[in-house]
Amino acid sequence: MSKERLSEDQASPGSPADAPGQAEVTSANGSGRGGRAGGGRSGRRTLTEGQRSERRLALLLCAPAALVMIAVTGWPIIYSIWLSLQRYDLRFPADQEFVGLANYVEVLTSSYWWTSFGVTLLITVVSVAIELVLGMALALIMHRTIVGRGLVRTSALVPYGIVTVVAAFSWRYAWTPDTGYLANLFAPGSAPLTDQASALAIITLAEVWKTTPFMALLLMAGLALVPDDLLKAASMDGAGPWQRFIKVMVPVMKPAILVALLFRTLDAFRIFDNIYVLTSGAQDTSSVSILANTNLIQALNLGIGSTMSVLIFLSVALIAFVFVKLFGTAAPGSDTEGRR
Amino acid sequence: MSDIVLDRVTKRYPDGALAVQEVNIEIADGEFIILVGPSGCGKSTTLNMIAGLEDITSGELRIDGTVVNDRAPKDRDIAMVFQSYALYPHLSVRENMAFPLRLAKLDTATIDRKVSEAARILDLTQHLDRRPSNLSGGQRQRVAMGRAIVRNPKAFLMDEPLSNLDAKLRVQMRTSVSRLQKQLGTTTVYVTHDQTEAMTLGDRVVVMRGGVVQQIGAPQHLYEHPANLFVAGFIGSPAMNFVPAAVADGRLSTALGDIRLTDRLRRAMERADAPREVILGIRPEHFEDASLVDERVRAEGDVFTGLVDVVESMGSDKYVYYALDEKARSAELEELAADSGSSDVPASEGQLVTRLSAVSPVREGDHHEVWFDLGKVQLFDPATGRNLTLEP
Numbered sequence: 063m064s065k066e067r068l069s070e071d072q073a074s075p076g077s078p079a080d081a082p083g084q085a086e087v088t089s090a091n092g093s094g095r096g097g098r099a100g101g102g103r104s105g106r107r108t109l110t111e112g113q114r115s116e117r118r119l120a121l122l123l124c125a126p127a128a129l130v131m132i133a134v135t136g137w138p139i140i141y142s143i144w145l146s147l148q149r150y151d152l153r154f155p156a157d158q159e160f161v162g163l164a165n166y167v168e169v170l171t172s173s174y175w176w177t178s179f180g181v182t183l184l185i186t187v188v189s190v191a192i193e194l195v196l197g198m199a200l201a202l203i204m205h206r207t208i209v210g211r212g213l214v215r216t217s218a219l220v221p222y223g224i225v226t227v228v229a230a231f232s233w234r235y236a237w238t239p240d241t242g243y244l245a246n247l248f249a250p251g252s253a254p255l256t257d258q259a260s261a262l263a264i265i266t267l268a269e270v271w272k273t274t275p276f277m278a279l280l281l282m283a284g285l286a287l288v289p290d291d292l293l294k295a296a297s298m299d300g301a302g303p304w305q306r307f308i309k310v311m312v313p314v315m316k317p318a319i320l321v322a323l324l325f326r327t328l329d330a331f332r333i334f335d336n337i338y339v340l341t342s343g344a345q346d347t348s349s350v351s352i353l354a355n356t357n358l359i360q361a362l363n364l365g366i367g368s369t370m371s372v373l374i375f376l377s378v379a380l381i382a383f384v385f386v387k388l389f390g391t392a393a394p395g396s397d398t399e400g401r402r
Numbered sequence: 403m404s405d406i407v408l409d410r411v412t413k414r415y416p417d418g419a420l421a422v423q424e425v426n427i428e429i430a431d432g433e434f435i436i437l438v439g440p441s442g443c444g445k446s447t448t449l450n451m452i453a454g455l456e457d458i459t460s461g462e463l464r465i466d467g468t469v470v471n472d473r474a475p476k477d478r479d480i481a482m483v484f485q486s487y488a489l490y491p492h493l494s495v496r497e498n499m500a501f502p503l504r505l506a507k508l509d510t511a512t513i514d515r516k517v518s519e520a521a522r523i524l525d526l527t528q529h530l531d532r533r534p535s536n537l538s539g540g541q542r543q544r545v546a547m548g549r550a551i552v553r554n555p556k557a558f559l560m561d562e563p564l565s566n567l568d569a570k571l572r573v574q575m576r577t578s579v580s581r582l583q584k585q586l587g588t589t590t591v592y593v594t595h596d597q598t599e600a601m602t603l604g605d606r607v608v609v610m611r612g613g614v615v616q617q618i619g620a621p622q623h624l625y626e627h628p629a630n631l632f633v634a635g636f637i638g639s640p641a642m643n644f645v646p647a648a649v650a651d652g653r654l655s656t657a658l659g660d661i662r663l664t665d666r667l668r669r670a671m672e673r674a675d676a677p678r679e680v681i682l683g684i685r686p687e688h689f690e691d692a693s694l695v696d697e698r699v700r701a702e703g704d705v706f707t708g709l710v711d712v713v714e715s716m717g718s719d720k721y722v723y724y725a726l727d728e729k730a731r732s733a734e735l736e737e738l739a740a741d742s743g744s745s746d747v748p749a750s751e752g753q754l755v756t757r758l759s760a761v762s763p764v765r766e767g768d769h770h771e772v773w774f775d776l777g778k779v780q781l782f783d784p785a786t787g788r789n790l791t792l793e794p
């Protein structure tokens with residue numbers, strides 16, 4: 063708290079020609095806090111006394127939440143990073159030792175890691191792509207429905223309401239040879255969950271079945287952003303249904319689509335419960351999360367497991383970065399242009 | 403360039419609401435026609451049916467003699483301007499205007515030429531690369547017009563295109579819309595709830611009420627010969643005065659005093675088999691300060707003396723308001739009052755609005771004598787609203 067006060071004072075209009083170093087601290091702080099791009103010194107200097115005290119109050123009010131966030135998310139991350147730099151196997155606790163990046167070398171040269179990474183990427187890309195298409199279709203249906211709107215929406219959301227593990231078990235039983243109705247129907251006499259390709263397909267199917275409603279819900283919020291008049295205008299301008307969709311609807315709801323994709327991609331990359339229940343990662347179907355779990359919890363190798371966790375964290379951060387920086391994904395509601 | 407015919411066109415929405423009922427309109431090639439009426443009377447629905455955005459429940463819509471009931475909007479070759487402008491937010495002004503041309507698969511050079519031409523006409527050349535969200539209301543409105551005119555459609559449909567502009571800009575844009583339409587000579591159907599726009603813009607005006615066409619005609623004709631109470635009250639500002647009147651002993655006894663029945667009125671009432679109770683309508687400008695009217699003219703009218711309530715001096719003339727003891731009652735008049743918002747004012751007594759010469763010495767609180775022209779008085783049937791004085 064007192065530190066932030068300090069930087070606030072440094073920015074006071076009383077000291078116009080500060081040392082460059084000081085100014086940098088302030089501007090970094092300023093843009094971070096106010097959330098303004100380029101909120102540099104010149105912007106700051108024009109603040110009135112009232113605005114400054116208001117900002118101070120805002121900081122005070124935010125502080126408790128920020129502290130709790132740091133405590134519950136920051137600490138585990140830092141602790142994982144610290145663990146990942148150790149040789150630390152709970153079966154041989156005496157051998158604990160700082161090994162630098164050795165664990166990273168170990169993991170990144172392991173074929174297990176890269177297989178899991180590939181599987182995870184495959185599941186992520188395929189399931190998110192299918193979800194986008196199905197979710198869009200579902201969203202359009204829900205948006206257009208006039209009669210029984212509530213019923214349609216509720217029934218579409220049922221899969222999302224079921225606990226993933228429970229749903230995964232029902233998929234597992236359905237695909238179990240002899241007893242499962244889906245196995246009997248589509249693959250009589252074989253065990254689809256024991257073959258890599260078919261197991262991955264089933265995992266993807268379970269994932270798609272489960273999360274399409276979520277996608278649809280986010281996309282439906284985006285559809286609400288497309289004014290009716292705009293679609294009517296496009297009809298008058300000579301656009302057919304497909305052109306209206308591609309040339310008007312999609313661009314106008316692009317922010318919502320990107321947010322939906324971001325959420326789902328991050329989620330899909332961390333896929334765990336479906337695989338855990340369906341195959342436990344057998345036949346090269348484990349995702350990076352499953353692999354990390356195996357090393358951490360089953361093999362009790364805290365060092366290697368933490369390294370994988372950190373790598374997953376970095377991958378997820380990279381995905382988010384790509385979405386936000388390259389595609390310009392904005393948080394829902396912060397977009398102003400698409401509305402008007 | 404084409405004519406549009408609505409033949410007993412009816413619209414019933416899926417929820418059962420009858421929005422438009424048996425509408426017959428024949429719109430000539432190049433004509434500028436206005437649909438006017440209070441909000442909810444079915445103007446937009448009618449326009450959307452012409453556009454193809456709403457299905458026609460029954461009746462026929464013909465463009466250039468071809469029935470187009472079942473044609474999609476894109477196959478009707480009609481352009482539309484919306485109240486909200488409906489500009490594509492993700493496209494620049496240039497791309498917005500080029501949108502219909504792109505869809506029509508014109509080549510780039512032609513598109514560029516047509517867009518520049520439209521931009522020049524509408525004075526948008528320097529804004530071509532901006533986004534709609536960065537434009538002012540008036541500029542957005544012009545972009546919407548531009549998008550309509552670039553492709554030389556058979557007709558323009560406009561749904562309250564000026565309603566989102568402020569009053570001053572609206573008057574300016576009204577003139578430019580009118581000029582543009584004359585210049586292009588394209589058949590235009592224009593929807594508004596503003597009777598001033600209707601009067602000033604159109605070649606002909608269609609007055610609608612509750613989904614039913616009340617009267618179609620040139621603005622001046624509607625003004626002088628309204629078919630019924632509704633049209634009489636809707637067209638004109640300030641509105642026509644309505645006072646209850648009863649026929650007795652060859653005279654009309656009204657809140658304006660006993661009025662002699664002129665030959666014109668007597669003949670009209672006999673012809674129309676009028677009831678004993680009627681509503682008398684007279685426009686504010688058909689009054690004059692009695693002291694300013696010479697004897698000869700005076701004989702063609704009658705005088706009314708009343709307590710002056712309010713005087714509004716407009717410079718060119720004076721609006722003088724009198725309080726009356728009685729108020730004319732009819733369903734149509736109540737609807738008009740509801741539409742203009744004046745039904746909220748609890749007025750059990752009536753009001754008379756007169757427009758007098760600026761030189762009139764009238765003052766608030768005076769008992770002042772005004773003359774009115776009996777030749778302009780109109781009588782209406784309170785039950786049906788029909789204008790009894792209309793020449794057959």
Ligand SMILES: Nc1ncnc2c1ncn2[C@@H]1O[C@H](COP(=O)(O)OP(=O)(O)O)[C@@H](O)[C@H]1O
Nearest residue numbers: 415417419421440441442443444445446447448
């Ligand atoms: N989509 C719709 N479904 C049901 N009723 C509608 C619909 N659109 C309009 N209406 C009804 O039809 C009538 C005419 O509406 P509209 O044509 O929009 O009126 P206006 O444009 O003259 O204000 C209104 O009573 C309105 O409530």
Ligand SMILES: [Mg+2]
Nearest residue numbers: 445446447561
């Ligand atoms: Mg309307």
